[in-house]
Amino acid sequence: MINFIWLLLIIIGIIVAAIKGQPEMITDTVIQAANLGVRYSFDLIGLMTFWLGIMRLGEAAGLVDILAKIIRPFTKVLFPSVPANHPAMGAILLNISANVLGLGNAATPFGLKAMQELQSLNKNSNEASDAMVTFLAINTSCIVIVPATIIGVRVAAGSINATEIVGTTLFATLIGMTIALTADKVFRLFTRKG
Amino acid sequence: MLESFISLLSKWTIPFLVLFIPTFAYFKGVKVYEEFIVGAEEGFKIAIKLIPYLVAMLVAIGIFRNSGAMNIVVKAISPVISILGIPGEVLPLAIMRPLSGGGALGLATELINTFGPDSFIGRLASTMQGSSDTTFFVLTVYFGSVGISKYRHALWVGLIADLTSFIASIYIVNKIFG
Numbered sequence: 274m275i276n277f278i279w280l281l282l283i284i285i286g287i288i289v290a291a292i293k294g295q296p297e298m299i300t301d302t303v304i305q306a307a308n309l310g311v312r313y314s315f316d317l318i319g320l321m322t323f324w325l326g327i328m329r330l331g332e333a334a335g336l337v338d339i340l341a342k343i344i345r346p347f348t349k350v351l352f353p354s355v356p357a358n359h360p361a362m363g364a365i366l367l368n369i370s371a372n373v374l375g376l377g378n379a380a381t382p383f384g385l386k387a388m389q390e391l392q393s394l395n396k397n398s399n400e401a402s403d404a405m406v407t408f409l410a411i412n413t414s415c416i417v418i419v420p421a422t423i424i425g426v427r428v429a430a431g432s433i434n435a436t437e438i439v440g441t442t443l444f445a446t447l448i449g450m451t452i453a454l455t456a457d458k459v460f461r462l463f464t465r466k467g
Numbered sequence: 468m469l470e471s472f473i474s475l476l477s478k479w480t481i482p483f484l485v486l487f488i489p490t491f492a493y494f495k496g497v498k499v500y501e502e503f504i505v506g507a508e509e510g511f512k513i514a515i516k517l518i519p520y521l522v523a524m525l526v527a528i529g530i531f532r533n534s535g536a537m538n539i540v541v542k543a544i545s546p547v548i549s550i551l552g553i554p555g556e557v558l559p560l561a562i563m564r565p566l567s568g569g570g571a572l573g574l575a576t577e578l579i580n581t582f583g584p585d586s587f588i589g590r591l592a593s594t595m596q597g598s599s600d601t602t603f604f605v606l607t608v609y610f611g612s613v614g615i616s617k618y619r620h621a622l623w624v625g626l627i628a629d630l631t632s633f634i635a636s637i638y639i640v641n642k643i644f645g
Contacts, residue, residue, distance in 0.1 A: 275618050279527050286530035289539065299530055306529035310521030314514050322510030327488050329506020330499055334492035374480055385513050385612040392613035400617040401610065409609055409621050413600040414628030419476060420597030426576050427593055432584035438593040444639045445598035449632035456627045460620035 317381065324382035328364065337363030351411070351454075352404045354394070361390030365408055372412065375421035384412060407457055414453035416446040513612050520611025524603060528566050537562060553637055556588055560595055565629045568601035590644050594636040599629045 290299050331337045341348070341362035348355065348362050355361055364387035371380035387408060395402040401409075420442045427435040489499050531537055541562055545555045556578060564571045575596035582588040602625035606618060 275616070275622060278622070279523065282527040282531040285536045286527075286532075286534040289536040290530075290534040293535060295534075298533055302529040302533045303526055306525040307522045309529075310523075310525045311518055313521055313525075314517045317517070318511055318514040320510075321514045322507045325510045325513075326503035326507035327485065329502050330492040330497060331488050332506075333497040333502050334488070334495040336488065336491060374476065376480060379481060379484075381608070382510070384609060388609050388613045389509075389513070392615070395613075399615055401615050401619045401621055405610075405615070406619055406621045406624065409606060410624045410628065412609070413602045413605050413625040414632065415600070417597055420593075422572065423575065423593045423597045426572075426579055426596075427584040427589075430576075430579045430584040430589075432589075434585065437585075438590055438597060441590070441594040441636065441639045441643055442597040445594055445632045445635040448635035449598060449628045452631040453624050453628035456624045457620070460624060464620050 320378055321382045321385065324379060325386060328367070328383065328386055331367075332360060332363070337367075340366045351407055354402065354404050355391070356394075359390065359394070361387055361394070361404070364390055369411060369415055372415040373418050375417060375419035377422070403461060406461075407454070410453040410457040411450065414446065414449040416450055417442055516614070517608055517611045520607050524607040528603065532563075532567065532570065537566075554588055554591070556582070557591055557595060560592055561629075561633045564595065564599050564633075565602040565626060566604075568604055571596060571601065587640070587644060591636060591640045594640050595633060598636055599632040600625075602626060602629055 287299055290296060328337070337360060338358055341358050341360075344362065344366050345357060348365070349357075352362070352365075364383050368380050368383035368387055371377070371383055388405065391402060391405050391408065392398070395405070418439070420439065423438070423442075424435050427438070489503070492502070493499050538559075541559050544562075545558055548558050549555050560571060560574045560578065563574055575592045578592040579589045582592075584590075584593070602622070606621055606625060610616070610618060610621075
């Protein structure tokens, strides 16, 4: 499916560029976008290194375990395939907390750490596990209490009340997350893996 | 009141964590510096592993967007959207949102500045931007970091969430500010 969408984006784009008679635009885009991918990865190195260091301290001190125990009632339902007190749980909780607070820069390192932990439980190494899909369903639809970036944009644009969209954002994300988790459960009935 | 609390929370969470976690670990008898290094070593490997996935996805999305194909899709859907009473101005944002984080933020910023942050469209664009994520990008990065190329139903779930948040944004902004 991802193969088809990926190819479709390229084919449609190139056909449109051909009709417009702008093949050089495709060439430029390829160079720019490829460089952007590398730059993003490099930009992430520092943050990843730092937060995984901090996370390791949290694990060694038992903090991550404590967090995992506190959220056990929820994770038992959401991630039945992950054993109790698995380190994945602490990382998932930190990632979601960072997302809720609008701390995108800290969220990614915790999230990737969570993926590493979930991958250690995943027998089929190039196919997503149930727990991973559920985690990403929560991650991409996550409720947001502090939409920090957009509040910043509103302040810069001279808003009288920049945070007035906090409530509407929370509502929209709450609905989005509920539907995402429901959709995940429904899809799973049809795509169960062994 | 709410504003100052939120800005306080968003400013102090990171400094608090950076202070609290190492200090707590130290009093638990953890050799903080040495352990930090052990954990940190992993960061480089994970970040570098993302490159092929990111390049593949960003190039495909870049071609689709820069060629003007995305605009054609937007124009094709616009009439349907206006029938439903949704302002057509926010449609490009809705379509861009799951594909490109930077592109969506650019569109949202433009809408907010053009119509004003406290206009209906400004509030709607803000809510839409704040309430959904760059689904394609997140999946590429997260799955890429562990070498997974078979996403199963993850993409559909993410896109359904984006669509739902979009509809919910329109509903609630209409209800509260309409």
